[in-house]
Amino acid sequence: MTQEPPQMAKARASLASVYGFSAFRPGQEEILAAMLDGKDVLAVMPTGSGKSLCFQLPAIVRERLTLVVSPLIALMRGQAAQLRELGVEAASLNSSTEVEERQRIARSLRDRSLRLLYIAPERLLRADVLASLRDASIHCLAIDEAHCVSQWGHDFRPEYLRLREVVEALGGVQTVAVTATADGPTRSEIVAKLFVRKPQIYVRSFDRPNLFLAMRPKSNATRQLIDRLDAHRGESGVVYCASRRRTEELAEEFARIGRRALPYHAGLEHSVRAANHDAFLREDGCVICATIAFGMGIDKPDVRFVFHADMPSSIEAYYQEIGRAGRDGLPAEAFTLYSAGDMELRRRQIFESGATDERKRVEMAKLEDLVALCETARCRRQTLLGMFGEQSGPCGHCDVCQGAVRLIDGRIDAQKALSAVLRTSGRFFFGHLANILAGKTTAAVERYGHNQLKTFGVGKDRTPADWRGVLRQLQSAKLIDRDEDDRDRLIVTEEGRRVLRGEAPFALREDVVNAKARRSTRAAVESHDDDALLLAALKALRGAIAVAQKQPAYVIFPDRTLIEMAKARPAELDELSGLHGVGAVKLQKYGAAFLAVVRDHSHA
Missing domain, CATH: 3.40.50.300 (P-loop containing nucleotide triphosphate hydrolases)
Incomplete structure (x- = not known):
């Protein structure tokens, strides 16, 4: 050997x-x-x-x-x-x-x-x-x-x-x-x-198997985020927002329902920003609401969730931002909200920037990858890894795999929407087209006489929000696209015309409510913990030491170490030294104090 x-x-x-x-x-x-x-x-x-x-x-x-x-x-x-x-x-x-x-x-x-x-x-x-x-x-x-x-x-x-x-x-x-x-x-x-x-x-593989990936179209974004927070009581997480104002609004809304939530963006006073950052690092269960553009430099291993209140700027930015969750290898969730407005804003930012045409083309390709991930009917992880050049099968561990998305025959709906695009000469975008299809008479619909079109109200069985989702999927599937010579005009592609003529099928993604997909990572982390009270006591001791030393709690011991401690219940220093993350220096500094907590609970 x-x-x-x-x-x-x-x-x-x-x-x-x-x-x-x-x-x-x-x-x-x-x-x-x-x-x-x-x-x-x-x-x-x-x-x-x-x-x-x-x-x-x-x-x-x-x-x-x-x-x-x-x-x-x-x-x-x-x-x-x-x-x-x-x-x-x-x-x-x-x-x-x-x-x-x-x-x-x-x-x-x-x-x-x-x-x-x-x-x-x-x-x-x-x-x-x-x-x-x-x-x-x-x-x-x-x-x-x-x-x-x-x-x-x-x-x-x-x-x-x-x-x-x-x-x-x-x-x-x-x-x-x-x-x-x-x-x-x-x-x-x-x-x-x-x-x-x-x-x-x-x-190495780009796969993060401990992350549960989920995406939903926006309906009531604040309500959707609050509902999602219910699965993360007592856990730390990050909510990314597209604007400074939104970070402050969401922090206030979360605080109103009893969560410890703080804003973080470049416009805050330095002392406030630093205090909020330190609170997030040192406190268990703190939620930070941050602007997407502002790098937080998070090295906190026990971030149990990263939510996006608005769609990220690119597939790379998305991967980087969700990477701040679950760095300790324990289960964590990445949940993203998106809308046609988010997509349109990002497109406008790209085309109105001073970048070269080549740079704009690259940025648009990255944006389209992200839109495709949002709208995919395939396994999220499989789709994401494919964008980084990796092949994989369905993961069984994302919202699509767990049944939060299903496919229906969407050919008739696609034909209705494609017809609306053609009958308005491609000069109107998703919000206006959705109102036409749903039969909603707005000032703009009346002004352009679009309430007289044959397609007006052909989709009364769906809401305008539903139709915006259908139109996004048509765009993601390349049935409609922007005219390369006139970016303010939608066109029906050749594949779209095949669907319109009934020569090709089209499967439509339909979001459904599925309680199983609304999982609690906290339950997954602690599901095998026989004594939640002991774990809480260990966290309390860690928190007290961290406050005294003005250190983040995870610097003393990460969650994984405390969870192992609560399960193993070590009685001696030798037993404690065998646990993950307990090196010689930490054993000497903290071993006796943590063993005392374990001993007190074991004899209780």
Whole structure:
């Protein structure tokens, strides 16, 4: 049997003693082996798969400094805090770093005790900062969120384009780039722009099997979100909104029904935004309502749900945003509301932007992918993975697979809607067409004489909202489209004309109420917990420690560790050390206190 290289053996031992993990997650071991062998690496791994450990562990094993470039201050602070709790010397250097902390970092750099230093790209590119780091004996440069280098991506950061200069300035230091979202073209762009040498490329599956995916057309959006929250009592989650005003409105509505809910957007006073962010990180059961455009840098592992009150901007943005749920691997839910208005607004934003025609074409293609995911009658996960180039069968674990969507023969409805498009010369969009089909006499319908059309009222059996859904599905199925030469005009495609003539079938998606799909992730997380009172007591102790130390609760112990603790009921430190996430430092700091809670409840 081939003997394991000493550094890899040390990495395996550190995984248990520092992190409290019994085994590597899929994909981590081969990436670590390449890094410990001195190779440059590009790793594309889904959120929650342990990307950060791939550059943290080599720094611990080698006892050398790794510089970590991250675009978000909150993310930097969170990861540095978690590492310090594990007994690893780590720090973050950014615009919010206090003078005393800067001095501590400078001392740690001089005495070579610092293992990981997190820094924003803007600060790293400053000549004075780069000059000071040249003398710090940096062994590795880790670039987090590497997709930010892509000008075609959803989260472009121009500062990332200059990071290759940093690699060269540091003498061609070993480089690792990690991201959760990078298709083939984006991976090529990352390699070309960030690396001075050809890296080893590792691409893990984009699948997040612990996420329950669900999407619904908007009817009463606020009511729909409140109903969905019922399955997540006592759980933390994020609700993304398209506007600052909407974040505040929803936070107020949720607070009115007794939920701890806070807004978060760039227009808030800095102190308010920071306080809301800290509350979300430190409190159990807090809901944050945030703008989609504002990156929150969430590294909280126990986010049990991510809701979209409005449709995201692209398929990549959707994947990135839902990735903030269930990072601990436990069940979580991603629920999205969408409407024709959302789609039209996004299209208008694309075409009215100052981007090149090629960029607009790329953005439109990404939007159409997202619309297709919203309107699909296939398994959501299967459809989503297909958009990232992966093939899979139905998952059995999304709203479509669980019966929240069914197919009916939609040929007659399609013919009615297509006829309405033709009879109005394609000059009117979904809201107006839906009123014609439903026979609703509005001022606009009367003004244009459309109440005299043969198609007026042919679909009285459906509401205007129903007809808007039918029209969206016709567009998603490419039976109707925008005229390339006149974006203000709808046309019936050749496939649409085949359906209109009765030469082709058309299956219509029909949303149905299905209580089984309205699952509780809380129940899934705690379904095997024999003592919910013990788990609550463990969470209370964790919360008290977190408040005293001004730390997020998950930095003390994540939910998964407390759930295992409540089930296993350890009586001795040795038993506690065998649980997930209990490393040597945390065992020494917190072991006795948590064992005391377990003992009290066991004797109660």
